[in-house]
Amino acid sequence: MVSAATLRNILLTPRGGLSALVLATVIAAAVFAPFVAPYAYDIQSLRNANLDPSWSNWMGTDEFGRDLFSRIIYGARTSLTVAITAISISVAVGMSLGAAAGYFGGAFDKAVTAVVDLTWSFPEILIALMLIAIIGPGLNSTMIAIAIAYLAQFTRLTRAQIMSLKNETYVEATANLGAGHAHIIFRHLLPNALTPVIVAGMLATGDAIILEATLGFFGLGAQPPTPSWGAMMSSGTAQIFIAPWIIIFPGLAIAVTVIAINLFGDAVIEALDIRNRLRDV
């Protein structure tokens, strides 16, 4: 899919290299949170509430006196886990649906397309809120809601790729040799459809981080004391006049991560020259 040479080309561009570095840092911080964070994320100390950023608390403390920097590092764990898990589920299910619909066509395709078109015009946030209304707030619900909210995108994209590949001669040739459906789909169609879907999935992970944060901000995502970038800002709104850093730093963390994802995604799209395949979907 992506050869070592392509990857090197991506990393050697200023945009690709810098965004990859930022992403690697965020991921490392999330994975090694207990070693990186100076304090535990849940140690409260009301004497130290709403402290300004200082040498001992780089990003200040929140209304319970918890170290904001540590909470942001642990928050990266929450955000990345939720976003990556949700999008992985979405990609896996979307690819299966899209591949089956595109390959077999007929009534099944019509049904899938109808559902996809139905959800397509609805904003992800509305779909997520609708699902949360049904399954209740929480991190697992957030994950499921995000997975379903983005399902249409991957189904549509995979279906379009399969449709355009299906008629290409090599697939026809394989079919004529008596290969089974599963063989054609898994050995010939999906590998070729994979690249654009993976890249779209990567870009959607950025959107999913924002959606997770938004739901957290509404109080519908991660529940206290689990640190989540969105939920941290939610409690911070009450302190906006006295401790604006509680809002500024988590938002900055989201913005930097999502910008890095987008820039890296752009670099990959350009290096693989697949912008056209991602269009119109």
Added chain:
Amino acid sequence: MAFLSVRGLVVGIGRLTPLDGISFEIGKGEIVGVVGESGSGKSLTAMSVMGLLPLIGGKVKAGAMTFDGIDLLTLPPAGYRALRGKRMALISQNPMTSLDPIIRIGAQIDQMSRLHLGFEAEAAKARSIDLMEQLRIPDAATIYGSYPHQLSGGMKQRIVIAMALAADPDLIIADEPTTALDVTIQAQIIQIMVELVRERGLSLMLVTHDMGVVAQACDRVVVLYAGRVAESNGAGGIFEAPSHPYTRELVRCIPREGQPPGSLKGIPGAVPSVMDYPSGCRFHPRCPEAMPICEASVPALERKTTGLAACHLETVHAHV
């Protein structure tokens, strides 16, 4: 001086040099065919004359171009724009994509007379419908109000021709005007176009790869090969006594009546890519009469017994 004169035109696009010394002339009221296989630089020559090179990132690097005494190479962009459409008009290669798909046919023809002749809406419409009728478009008033996608390819090409004639130009540049059309319609459209051009006494630069069209319409012919002029002569000379082996091959390949099917021949080998042109005479790898000198030195375009040609053959024989 000729009405349109192109001398030693060199055009570069990026690091490539797709046109490498093109020279030809078109007199007032003359129809000149510019022929060659795809990739010989015919269309690029047409674009150069129209001053449209900047659109594709091209640049004139050397040479001279004059039109009715105007130096086209030093002409400022606004001045060039005023010439385009008004004094020199283009009939493009693909009528299917040359019209704006969301604007009515009529408005697209009207645009010319309104822009260049200062016509009001009513007068422009009358003129456009009159032109459409001259191009034998049936039910012109209805077509006037329709959209491009509602018309056939042949009909669209007539519209493009009407558009080109609408501002009374002096020179028309037709860039392979019929390649995208059915064979049966091709001859018909060329015939109407040539008739209208002759009637008005206009000059026509007819770019084509179809020697049959050349034979049907042209006074003189310029043969291009790989960005250079191979031969330039009157139509009679080109067909009766071609000097350049490439011209001979082109003429030999014209399908003739009574030919058994399947015997139609192309010129062996392929047109070289602009990325790596052969040294010396660029035709030498495909030339049936190639000599050692052809690979070593570039033949100049010079007067031969019948016309102008860039070939070592006669020169070498003359010295023997």
Added chain:
Amino acid sequence: MLVFLIKRLVLLIPVFVVVSVIIFMIIHLVPGDPIDNIVQIGSSPEQKAELVAKYGLDRPLLVQYAIWFGKTLGGDLGEAIILRQPVSALIAQNLPHSLILGSLALAFSTIVGIAAGALAAIFKDSWIDRTVMTVILLGSTVPSFWLGLLMILLFAVQLGWFPVSGARTWSALALPVLTIGLGGVALVARVTRVAMMDIARRDFVMMLHAKGVPGWRIQLQHVLRHAMLPVVTILSLRIGWILGGAVTIEYVFARPGLGSLLITSLNQRDYPVVQGCLLMLAIAVMLGTLLGDLVQAAMDPRVRERST
């Protein structure tokens, strides 16, 4: 055009039915007895029984849906559990605020987005293009609620130019519209820019140059006009996305509106209100999409013919 409109409306009916089924099912899918999800807290057994009878909660699901759907069409959306008012009254109070915010944000996104995208395309690779590209990147990556909070910090808290929150004055609309708008501007500007650069390469544009049409007229009268087609397509597909932005931003600015009402009710598990809000938002999205389709058909003769 009328035929087109009717066809599109007919196409929306199944969508509306499916959406209404999902929304109807909320009170049944939430854990617990459906009746507890719609009855006001502290109601007497008699009041409960009355509700069961009113919605036919002891009858088959399909009948219940039919009853609910009929009442909904008649404008009876039930009673709010916590807020103790008819849901329709709550929606009537909040809808105008959302409509104003949503339409202003949409207008702002469209106008500024098209202008920015067109300028970027015409002056490609200049500082204008780079600035627009940066705005596009920020607009599509910065979470809108955070942007809203930053705006409050800067303009309301630090500079004191605008009210922090609320909806009493027109100036209170400025920050929310700007906040939602940035995302919308980014979307519209990106599509406009790409479309214009794409269209500028088409044959008919070259032909327009050959016709001697001045460059600025080609850009504005032809290229931009064509670029509007994909822009309107994207807008009609993603109109709900901009309206969705309004949901988030109302909450941030503590403005009354369907979004605020929905989030508050979700947190309080006031299901009749949640259902009402979701239904109204879904209708808004569908009507927005329809509007986009109509504008598209008005602009492109090929669209009109394809669907008639």
